[in-house]
Amino acid sequence: SQKIEQNSEALNIQEGKTATLTCNYTNYSPAYLQWYRQDPGRGPVFLLLIRENEKEKRKERLKVTFDTTLKQSLFHITASQPADSATYLCALDKGNQGGKLIFGQGTELSVKP
């Protein structure tokens, strides 16, 4: 069955450093992959979408890579700030199912000042 795994339950880094989060998937070839931010008690907020034919995408301090051979996506936050502290979710489309997504369990990022 399709499976998504995100790295370590929590990631603690110092302000100003680059945070790197990992999303691995198996038994699947998604057409696109998305990253979301979720704050406690809130719904996810869309950050970036990257398609299977794209290697990298950037948005301000965010960068996402997508390696369909390794079946892995990396999510980077450069010059991290305490306000970046949140849980980050990766999600894959279920393929030709009208936008259905499978979510990873999330990585909790904590940026210390």
Added chain:
Amino acid sequence: GAVVSQHPSWVICKSGTSVKIECRSLDFQATTMFWYRQFPKQSLMLMATSNEGSKATYEQGVEKDKFLINHASLTLSTLTVTSAHPEDSSFYICSGVRLTYNEQFFGPGTRLTVL
């Protein structure tokens, strides 16, 4: 960006009662809305797909008679948890899909606590 609202934001009810949660897309039309459930420290699990003007489709293991979904218009979908029990306590989140794009826009969630 597109905005999705949910009402109520939290609700506490007694076991055996029914609870209705509304999901509205405020500035776009969503022919498809999804309902998710999230338990503490876990990821979002898709419960059902709500399509305007047609019956909802449910994921495997989700009881359609317990979780009634109605998608009355292009901007409103409702989830009714019937005869709620403590194990139904969870964070329920809806999302709307805007046709032009692939990304989903999520509501703020509804915290349901069944006593």
